[in-house]
Amino acid sequence: MAPSPAPKRRLIGYARVSTDDQMTDAQLIELEAAGCGLIHQEQGSGGSRARPVLAQLLKEIRAGDVLVVVRLDRLARSVSHLLEVIEGLEKKGAHFKSLQDPIDTSTPQGMFSLQVLGAVAQLERSLISERTKAGLRAAKARGKVLGSPGVREHRPETVRRLTLAREKRYLDPLIASADRWMPTVKRMRPGQPWSDVVQVLNGWGQDWTAERLRRAVRKLVSQRMADPALLQKSPPRPSADRLMTLIAGIAMADPGLSLRDIAVQLERMRERNPRGGTKWNASSVKQQLDQARRAGLILPTSPEDAA
Structure with missing residues (x-):
């Protein structure tokens, strides 16, 4: 054929x-x-x-x-x-x-042109850095005291302005990217620990640590853009329940996933199945979700796995 x-x-x-x-x-x-x-x-x-x-x-x-x-x-x-x-x-x-x-x-x-652009960008950064250093050396040689007088003297209005500018540089991209990660956080927290939320997000190609994610959510909460309940401590669970709660978290983060989709994601996350193997099938995922339901977790209705 x-x-x-x-x-x-x-x-x-x-x-x-x-x-x-x-x-x-x-x-x-x-x-x-x-x-x-x-x-x-x-x-x-x-x-x-x-x-x-x-x-x-x-x-x-x-x-x-x-x-x-x-x-x-x-x-x-x-x-x-x-x-x-x-x-x-x-x-x-x-x-x-x-x-x-x-x-x-x-x-x-096209790739060659892109490589040329990359080289130009690196050269531009190097030239700017060298010009800045040369200017600072010349100013220092003339006896000029470098830096903002407001910063040197710790003037409250200057410190406040710099703090606000630094906060804005952090907050703006955080808000712009929130649609990629915040829905998962809302569905999984505080029921699941931060480590499990991070594992789900990173399994979708993102790059988080538990501390950075917690800090990001804390910032949105401080801006009244997120529910403070997200920061509550997750309930203690026996270590044997970790796999069950992780799979439940994946299902809650994206209710449209089929059992097979969840199995693929678990393999991508390198999670071992209950028998210690690296391969997952739909029936193993279903067993974990059924166990989660019996434990009282509110989960979306499982879609039928495609044959």
């Missing part, structure tokens, strides 16, 4: 304008002409980190898909941001293409 043809890759467009007065019409025309069947639109400043539409797009894009923009400046704030986005796409097996720039990561020529 002849091998089945590879699935046709999806071209997904992304159009962005900086202000409400601007229109995405010209970008839409070019993206549609390039074959994009799905186009996401966003309004946001080029220097802003908060781009919820782009964040959701990058979350949902699949292996083989191609993210298409008209120009590089429609996607990224800087070369380093562009390389960060493309690295995330590569981890998912997706590609990136700019219609008006020689960047297409599905081709050798």
Whole structure:
């Protein structure tokens, strides 16, 4: 038999304008002409980190898909941001293409251009660093006292302003990314320990530690954007129940998962089954979920596992 043809890759467009007065019409025309069947639109400043539409797009894009923009400046704030986005796409097996720039990561020529951009970005960072150091040395040689007088003198208004700026730099990207991790936290906490929540999130390709996740939730709680109950201590459970509560947490985090989907995720997380093996099947998952229900955990109705 002849091998089945590879699935046709999806071209997904992304159009962005900086202000409400601007229109995405010209970008839409070019993206549609390039074959994009799905186009996401966003309004946001080029220097802003908060781009919820782009964040959701990058979350949902699949292996083989191609993210298409008209120009590089429609996607990224800087070369380093562009390389960060493309690295995330590569981890998912997706590609990136700019219609008006020689960047297409599905081709050798496009990858070469990307490598050149990376080298330029590194050179730019080095030059800025050297110029900054040279300027500081020259100022010090002239007898100038470096730094802000307000900081040196610990003026309350200066300290307060710096604290607010530092908080904003932490909070803005936290809010922008919350749709990726907060729903899982809400479903699992405080019933499951932070370590289990982290394991579920990292099993989906995220990168958390228990302390960083707890700090992030604590910050949202302080901003009245999350329920303080999430920070309550999880109830003690016998060590034998850990696997049961972990699987229950996965099911609650995404009620649409089938038994087989949960089995695949457990294997990806390198969790051993009750017999100590590394392979999971749907029946083993079902046994753990049935046990969780008998223990009183409120779980979504298990979907039938596909044959």
